[in-house]
Amino acid sequence: MQIETILLIIAAFVIALVIALFQYIYKAKNRKKNSLFFAFLRFLSVFSLLLLLINPTFKQKTYYVEKPDLIVAVDNSSSIKNLRQDQSVIKFINQIKENEELNDRFDLVYYSFAGKLKDSLDLSFDQKQTNISKALEELDQIYKNTIAPTIMITDGNQTYGKDYQFSSLGYKQAVYPVVSGDTTAVTDTKIQQLNVNRYAYLKNKFPVEAILTYSGQENVTTTFQVTSGNGVVYSQPITFSQQSNSAVVSFTLPASRAGVIKYIARLVPLTNEKNTVNNDKNFAVEVIDQKTNVLLISDIVHPDLGAIKKSVESNERRSISISKPQEVKDLDDYQLVILYQPNTRFRKVYEDLNTLKKNYFTIAGTKTDWVFLNKIQNKYTQEITRQTEYYIPRFNTNYSTFLLEDIGFENYPPLIGTFGDISINTNHDPLLYRTISNIETDEVLITAIEENGVREAVLFGEGIWRWRAQNYLDSQGFEDFDDFFGKLIQYLASNKRKSRLNTISESFYYGNANISIKAEYFTKNYEFDRRGNLRISVKNKETEATQTIPMLLKNNSYEVDLSSLSAGNYEYTVTVLGENISRSGSFAILEYDVEQQFLNADVTKLKQVATNTNGKSFHLNQNEALIKELTEDQRYQTIQKSKENVVSLIDWKYLLVIVILLLSIEWFARKYNGLI
Template sequence: MQTQTILLIIAAFITALIVALFQYWYKTKNRKKNILFFAFLRFLSVFALLLLLINPTFKQKTYYIEKPALVVAVDNSSSIKYLKQDQKVTQFVNQITDNKELNERFDIAYYSFSDKLNDSLHFSFDQKQTNISKALEELEQIHKNTIAPTIVITDGNQTYGKDYQFSSIGYKQAVYPIISGDTIKVLDTKIQQLNVNRYAYLKNKFPVEVILTYSGNEEITTTFRVKSGSNTIFSQPVSFSRTNNSTVVNFTLSASTVGVNQYVAELVPLDIEKNTINNSKTFAVEVIDQKTNVLLISDIVHPDLGAIKKSVESNERRSITISKPNENKELDDYQLVILYQPNTRYRAVYEKLNTLKKNYFTITGPKTDWVFLNRIQNKYTQEITRQNEYYVPRYNTNYGAFLQEDIGFQGYPPLIGTFGEIRMNSNHDPLLYRTISNIDTDEMLLATIEQGGIREAVLFGEGIWRWRAQSYLDTQKFEDFDEFFGKLIQYLASNKRKSRLNTISESFYYGNASVIIKAEYFTKNYEFDRRGNLRISIKNKETEATQTIPMLLKNNSYEVDLSNLDAGNYDYTVTVLGENIARSGSFAILEYDVEQQFLNADVTKLKQVATNTNGKSYYLNQKDTLIKELLEDQRYQIVQKNKENVVSLIDWKYLLAIVILLLTIEWFARKYNGLI
């Protein structure tokens, strides 16, 4: 307590004493015996009130016990069940839960993980993907400020993500892998990996690459073949030995039928193999009969041209040609024309576009001749200032021409455009607005126009190559930007009439991937409608079993996750309740469970994780040894800590009650003695 506060308390004591004596001693002529009692009550009440005004603070120490945390993370993927370890794992966790000594020593936290981490003790062992590296990273974030040894019960078989054997080097907690699964190596042949393009073009050949592996000591010979239905369309004998335990088979197949063509790759299993599921793999290729051809016309050399080319050709169904405006190109050979920073040399190009009623995409910038552009078309005009400005994009959440999500546009670098007001003279749908010097405006940066059966988009700025680079810096991949640009190209290259209900789905999905179907629903004014009540009906073509599921609103679309469907061919219909609108489609789910490709636990990697983190690996039958070593490890001690709190007197509510009680007693006592 500070000296100043002590002096104030002394002053309050003296003041309260003076007030009490003045009222009951100095001013009272008839001093009865109970006058001192009244003075004492008044002194206490005044002193208490003055203390509340001074509000002194006191330090209060509390002591508590802090246990170290013990994290128990259980692999909930289907490989645990496939390797027949699910009951053993459940029993192991129950024994940990019921151990009294462990619970007295540690605060035990239970998690399950597959492709994501869950705070749960519920184990279904049916998840189709495993990411051990991601689980360790998230556990480190959760327990970064505590001592938390981590028990990871897993077979060590990871299907995607970073290699946890190396990413665990930076893990700050000791990891104790509990190895579940058979550790004895047995003879096995398998298709390790199959690489094929998702799309092919009619009457072309598409390449397929297959990696085959073998574990065993004997020399063997078997056959690799590919079937389409009941027909074998490719076959090749393969030989393996202890030293030659892998081979790569490259071949091509003919794309002769339009649509989704399914194939089965099979490595004929040996009679003594235990696991034959990993000897076959289903794959599919969608054969299309044409490619979207895009023409990019530019009179200058700019990094944007390379970024546009990369984005357009990131999808094999599209190709792009770059030319100058004075080169004679048959525009009818292209579904879309991109005009980059037009000037007077583009006059003939615009005349051809108007004659052919061709869709086009205009990109403007500092090199654009706006005097020419304002004259050659009448859909928009730019104020002529001959000055440049930097424009940061801002996403329009109400954009409805096609389905697009915000991919972090406001974090993208600014584009360089012409300073001045833009006037739109036609019906338009803004996708991106301009933000200038951190001030949000309603001026367009990117807009789409649909008029007279012609679709056009206009981007008022150069420098989208920086957007593509920023997308890579943000996500370590170009996919977000390329998908955004691809949707814009797809919209412009199509002449399909605008519909109030659109659906988006892939023609086929692999069994280990998410099956997501999206829909966009618009009002009669073609504004996105968040009030829609959408349902999707799914029908299995083979069994004719049907089910109806509501679609959930997410950002600017409605979507449904159908990942729980079995492999097969399906038809679907999306309807809007209360509206006579429906859209139909079909898709296929290819049978493939990556978790069933494993035959043994990955002992080597799990032991390396233990070494990297100063932990130790165990097997499921070594529970007692694990518990004993955890209890005896001096790194995990119960710690007594104290916490010092600064408490203000005004927070002590009882003091106010005492003041009220003292004043009440004084009033009743004076009333009783006839002093009031």
């Protein structure tokens, strides 16, 4: 207590005493024998009130005992159940809970972990991923300022994340791994890894690579095979020995039909093999039919036709046919039609294109009938001059319809076109501008137009065969020009239309991967709308079970996590509440549980973790040894601590009660004696 406070208390004592004596001794006309009693009551009440005003503080010290924490972290992954250790783990935990000696020495805190750390023991042993390293990192953050030895009950089998035997070097607590699982080596063959692309093109072959392993001492022979449906599509005998305990099998499979094709890779189990789950792996490939058929219609013979044909067919997934306008039969067989220098003979072709709403590419030149072309369509017009002009290309750096790079167009030979102004009467995106006699103009040479869902590109000049030849002179190859022309063809051949709602999903997912479906929702001006209320309805095709889930806004898309779904075939529909808009799709989930691939506990890594953290490893049947180790370890002592609190007198509520009581006694006593 400070000196100023002591002096104030002395002053309060004197003031209270003076007031009491003045009122009941000095000022009193007739002193009675109980005047001293009244003075004493007044002194106590006044002194108490003055103490409340001064409000002195007092230090209060309390003592308590703090026990060290003992963390019990239990592996909740399905590999515990697959190794038939789930009941043994539960029994071990109950023995820890019921041990009085441990509970007297430690505050026990229980956690479970698999892919994530949870502060509870809701054990189901059905989690399909294990990340021991992440569990240790999170525990280290929680108990970084305390003493908390850690009992980790696990088989040591981790499916993803950092290698915990090295990351445990930074763990500040002693770890006592309790090994759950058989440590005896058994004979086993398994498919260690399967490498395959997700996509393949129709009528092509796609590569598959399988890494096979064997643990055992005898020489064995088995068979590796791949099946699809009820048929075997690949088979090969495999021989293993103690020295030659792995094999890499590389082969190709034909992509014979479009769509998602499911396969099962199988390494035929040995007769004495215990774990046969890791002998099978499911995989799938989506076969894409991306063959683009292009029709080139021309009424004249020109070197451009050969250059266009070679450029289009430089990609093996595209083919081109050349026909005269009067020979054209069915435009529906083609994804794109190229009209080379159209004239009046093209009238029926234009009528069919308008009826079918087919995308097309118009190339104009000196032989183009502009009187006909100006009448047959209303998107653009060319001034009729009957004169020609040379046009040097200039790349539009602001071109945005699709990704394209300048391949050095300004150094390319000029194209020949009709002299005169061009008027374009609709929205368009110029790809190349004209440069005439070294004068840069804003008139287009190539432009892209999209109107009413139909895409068209227009080239106002002939002679692009010179461009392809110039590309060869510059780079000893045609790749740059063919890539430029190929992107233009790809854009025009695409049937994709703008939609206010688009969904993004894979055709199939592996069971051990995160399964998410995204959606993009736009306003009527095709601006991303963050105000949408989207729902997705997912239906299992086999069980007919349906569930509806809201989609959450994440960055610039709406997303839903469907990782909880079991293996099977599904179809989904995304709808926007309040709008008559929906999109549907389908996907498959392939059965895969990486936790089933383990045969034994990883004792080596768990022992290394114990060494790294100054702990010690045990097995499930060594619970008494573990308890003895923990209770006798002098690093974990119960600590007596003190806590000092500063208490204000005004917080002592009984003083106010005393003041009220003193004033009440004084009033009643004076009333009784006739002084009031």
